[in-house]
Amino acid sequence: GLKAAVLLGLLFYGGQKLMRWWLTLVARRKSDELFMLNLLLVTLGLAWMTEHAGLSLALGAFVAGMLIAETEYKHQVETDIRPFHDVLLGLFFITIGMKLDWRPLVDHWWLVILLTALPVLAKFALIAGLARMFRSPPGVALRTGLYLAQAGEFGFVLLTLGEQHRLIDPQWVSPVLASMVLSMLVTPFIIMYSNRIVMKLSSSDWLMQSVALTSIAKKSIKTEAHVIICGYGRSGQNLARLLEGEAIPYMALDLDPDRVRQAAAAGQSVVFGDAAKVQSLMAAGLARAAAVVVSYHDTPSALKILNLVQTHAPRVPVVVRTIDDTDLEKLRAAGATEVVPEAIEGSLMLASHALALVGVPVRRVIRITRDARDKRYGLLRGYFHGADDDTVDELDQARLSSVTLPTASQHAGKPLDDLALHALGVAVVSLRRASGKGLLADGATLAGGDTLVISGRPQALALAEEKLLG
Incomplete structure (x- = not known):
């Protein structure tokens, strides 16, 4: 016991500095293979040391992971071990399922439920209490407790060791194992409804969220025809500077408190808020906005924003930034007016x-x-004609025009291709339903209230509009 305590004390006291020094030394060799081999060396080496100190192999690997996570190389390590992580995690849960005996569970189902509920509640209370001791707000403390209340993977290791050393009666192994699995299964639902739970347990959390939304609304309440920038990283900031240069108002939402604080101190229109939540978007003036720009590349989050915009302000166009065009069709089908892939x-x-x-x-x-x-x-084919575009050089240039079909249009229910607008020298850039949903023009069927953005020379556009509205 003393040897184990001394070993763990040394690892936690000086292990972090030693790990950072060693990984830096290896990283300077700029060899992915050498970096991976050293990760394995560190993990297996610490596992061997803890076993010889009278502890388990798993504890040594666990300590190695904790020490590596405290270095600046943790993200690189996560990327490198991802293939092993996915395979071994699946294998781990398969072995857990194979060890589970369902027959005692049917006979003692009440015991399984009790063993699930009591530890989850106790762990929730413990974690939330510790978070409050470290001066976390009540809402944050409660959410932390809810997110971490389930049984952890290391609990399975401890259960196995307890069984091997006869510290746990064999008849308790299956009920305890089942309760741990059940706590993991209910965790996604706990997280899904965590906001409602916290609202009921803490009135101050509702007040803090209201204050945050009020601060957003306070900045945007006098703003109209503005651009809502979702994410204020480098791309969002560059967009904001261009908008400022054209005297176009904007409201940026970001979840990085340091970035928001510094940008707001510099006089920029940015507030702390999650753009993927309807409350933040509405407080930012979604109904009055001229456009929404998703400036970070996160497809699931972008799909949430698109769904919210389509639900609450379907006529507001949305531009989405992506790394490549992998999710191009998915984003367009969700209502994106334009998708801008960085790779292209x-x-x-x-x-x-x-x-x-x-x-x-x-x-x-x-x-x-x-x-x-x-x-x-499609939207870069030409431009929308304005009063200042009547110079000699611009009169014969291709431009954009929006045409909205009457509700009782004679073309409703007909394929767009049957109109043969290309024969007039006109191309259909985009098609948007009356609900605001964007569609691919190719093969689309027209409906009353559809808005078509068409591109062509002035004379051709006039003929196309006459044909569409006639």
């Missing part, structure tokens, strides 16, 4: 610089990249 934009910039460097005239380079963008982004 990056390739266009690389191509334009390469062409310029090998001697292609700059005007030709600009035309090539513009044509490539026109094929990729």
